[in-house]
Amino acid sequence: MKRNRTALAVVRKTGRGVLVMLLVTLAIVVLMASAPGSVAEVILGQNATKANVAALNKELGVDKPVFEQYTQWLSHALRGDLGTSPLTHQSVTTAIAExxxxxxxxxxxxxxxxxxxxxxxxxxxxxxxxxxxxxxxxxxxxxxxxxxxxxxxxxxxxxxxxxxxxxxxxxxxxxxxxxxxxxxxxxxxxxxxxxxxxxxxxxxxxxxxxxxxxxxxxxxxxxxxxxxxxxxxxxxxxxxxxxxxxxxxxxxxxxxxxxxxxxxxxxxxxxxxxxxxxxxxxxxxxxxxxxxxxxxxxxxxxxxxxxxxxxxxxxxxxxxxx
Amino acid sequence: MTEQSSSEQKDPRAVKPEPLLHVTHLRAYLSSRHGVVKAVDDVSFEVGHGEAMGLVGESGSGKSVMSRAIMGLMPRRSDRTGSVLFKGRELIGLPRKEMSEIWGPQISMVFQDPGRSLNPVVPVERQLTEGMRRHLGLGRSEARGRALQLLREVGVSDPERRLRNYPHEMSGGMCQRVMIAAALACEPDLLIADEPTTALDVTIQRQILDLLRRVQRERNMSMILISHNLPLVAGRTDRTAVMYAGRLAETGSTRQVFESPRHRYTAALLAATPTITHERHSPFRLIPGTLPNPVKPPAGCRFAARCDHFHGPCHELGPDMTPVAAGHHVACADPVPAPAAVGARGGEHDGR
Incomplete structure (x- = not known):
């Protein structure tokens, strides 16, 4: 009885935590997408042509709809893969661990x-x-x-x-x-x-x-x-x-x-x-x-x-x- | 104020015994937004060895402040003057460090609301044993053994389990029994019980008061029992002091005070006490008016404004009390006439 209630509390708290995590990460994707500029422009530098930037964006997948980007990221993240930086080519988990x-x-x-x-x-x-x-x-x-x-x-x-x-x-x-x-x-x-x-x-x-x-x-x-x-x-x-x-x-x-x-x-x-x-x-x-x-x-x-x-x-x- | 008239003493050479507690001209003033509250204003009395004294009075009469003034547990912004002699030693002005040697093994206290006077986050065991470990130098298991014994003495069932309990896991009556056990732990000579049953169920009140009276007698300890509930005090004390607006109105054996009250206030208070024999639907005899302003108390008798026997000399009455019978003292300019002979000595009034 007592144990059941404790277990329920743990489940509920964990559920709440997961929800917070989803909202926070989703908000970040939306915010970053709506900020001016893109990583392709940074990589290619000032003199890049529009076509080059668009091509690189397509390659990196940042031209897709925001929600699709997010679900893709999420499915990787749940498997412990936070991705690799297109800029430094370092894995995100390694960078964090460092x-x-x-x-x-x-x-x-x-x-x-x-x-x-x-x-x-x-x-x-x-x-x-x-x-x-x-x-x-x-x-x-x-x-x-x-x-x-x-x-x-x-x-x-x-x-x-x-x-x-x-x-x-x-x-x-x-x-x-x-x-x-x-x-x-x-x-x-x-x-x-x-x-x-x-x-x-x-x-x-x-x-x-x-x-x-x-x-x-x-x-x-x-x-x-x-x-x-x-x-x-x-x-x-x-x-x-x-x-x-x-x-x-x-x-x-x-x-x-x-x-x-x-x-x-x-x-x-x-x-x-x-x-x-x-x-x-x-x-x-x-x-x-x-x-x-x-x-x-x-x-x-x-x-x-x-x-x-x-x-x-x-x-x-x-x-x-x- | 045990035996004051020398005629009572059997041996003429005997020196008057030193009372356990001798309070003289005690004043306890508290500062408030409205000015200095004269909660206790020139009070003198004694408590003898092994004696139980009831201190009665209505709410706001200064009973609680007096208990704290004797104890030396006054709030921060307060002032205490006069003399509190305990076993011949002056307690007023004693540094806190020395007071903390007295608190527990000499004087201890039971508080009004047991639900609030036990620490909610500390298990019962520590609250019971910490005093013994400090004052009696007992080890953990010794103190634990004594705690179990104390809990049995105060009628706590399954004491082993209670030691592990937190206060919120116990009833109010049980908490108060634990508080009493903690107060008795270091075998004090004087126990001050400040309205120990006010926060409890009516059915529990009696049990707790009977318990206090029993341990007081068994241990030959002195006790000051503070209450606004007169009938509850009556059956369980040797002497009674009546307090009104920061002063004592009357002191005497409990029988004297309850059977032949001489102060007009005591008489009015007793007349206003409902009894089981009170005739149905007949009005209570209330005392008209309210307590005087404690910041600017009136000169003379403080009850004068509410008294139906008030006249000139009442305004000149000082704080001193005059004897009206052996061991019976009253501060009243026009006391109630003495009834036919009432035993001066001892005896409990049969409480209801």
Missing amino acids: RLPVTLELTVLAVLMALVLAVVFAVACASWPGSPLDRALTAVSSVFLSVPAFIAGPVLIYFLSVRLGWFPVMGWTPIGAGFGENLRAAIMPSLSIALVEIAAFHRLLRTDLIGTLGEDFIGAARARGMSRAYVMFRHAFRPSSLSLVTMVGLSIGRLVGATAVAETLFSLPGLGQLLITSIGSRDVVMVQGMVAFTGIVCVAVNTLADIGYGVVDPRVRRVAAA
């Missing part, structure tokens, strides 16, 4: 930094709400919230690389070439995209913590003589982190866009950079494959966040399965 480690590391590092800093900030603020410390930290996070990565990046480069020389100005060192060096290359780009997330997580958790600390069960735990730190971390933290779990799930989607900015800014060989160059050269195959891939990641992460709900709050376990 660049994924960079983007993955940036994203994971950004989420980790954002979580650690936000938790420290939020706990400090919620412990003394309305205090000068609370107001100062909230002001700092307001600044973070309003500084986009393309401004935070150059500022960080100026101070931490140019003036202090702690980190390289740009470029990437793979993990294989030494963990320390790799981390040095990754920290600044991650931090520049993490700032907004720090602020968002901090504000959310601070408000939820203050709300929770006013609950009767916190008073009851204090009345049992439990220490401040124990009450904060063993009683208040978990019930306060529900919305944070959702927020982290959503932020991973946002970070995919943000990594594109950071990778361009710091010249890192990641997915975001490839995506931007591919869009510029109207490389539909490459764009399509990458969108499909990041879509799967986003859907998976948000499903994980849903499951995380149940781990954090036992009351959700039933509801989620219902």
